[in-house]
Amino acid sequence: MRARVQEIVFDCAEPAALVRFWAAVLGGAPVDRSPAWSYVDPPGFVRLAFQQVPEGKAVKNRxxxxxxxxxxxxxxxxxxxxxxxxxxxxxxxxxxxxxxxxxxxxxxxxxxxx
The missing domain is CATH 3.10.180.10 (2,3-Dihydroxybiphenyl 1,2-Dioxygenase, domain 1)
Structure with missing residues (x-):
């Protein structure tokens, strides 16, 4: 099977705020699909998406x-x-x-x- 990465998704508390940070770092226009889901398509890179979750970050990213x-x-x-x-x-x-x-x-x- 051959597959490709469609997007990289970050769990977060505030998708709209976090997408704006990453859009400022990597470029692209932030999009708020809903209050719980935002994304950005940085030029030359895969989409980064941000989904709201109830729990906070507890350990180092894998x-x-x-x-x-x-x-x-x-x-x-x-x-x-x-x-x-x-x-x-x-x-x-x-x-x-x-x-x-x-x-x-x-x-x-x-x-x-x-």
Missing amino acids: VHLDVEVADPSAAAEEVAPLGARRSGGLVTDEQGSFQVMLDPEGNEFCFVTG
């Missing part, structure tokens, strides 16, 4: 996005006013650099180079 940028530290500063925050420090090795980040609801993602 899957996260690596977002390529020219400068992870500068990118981290740029998204801070949008509600993102750093998790730990910048890591650099022979493969490049990465900065673990948390979106406004605490979902981990990384700004990466390389």
Whole structure:
């Protein structure tokens, strides 16, 4: 069987707010399909969807996005006013650099180079 990823879905408390964060980071226009479901189609990437769930985030994500940028530290500063925050420090090795980040609801993602 061959299949393709249609979208990546995030469970969250506030879909309309979270979709606007990710639209600002990756591009695309946020769409609110209902109060419990929003999505964005970032250019050159699969749709990101956000569905409202009653429970809060309790543990580290099992899957996260690596977002390529020219400068992870500068990118981290740029998204801070949008509600993102750093998790730990910048890591650099022979493969490049990465900065673990948390979106406004605490979902981990990384700004990466390389």
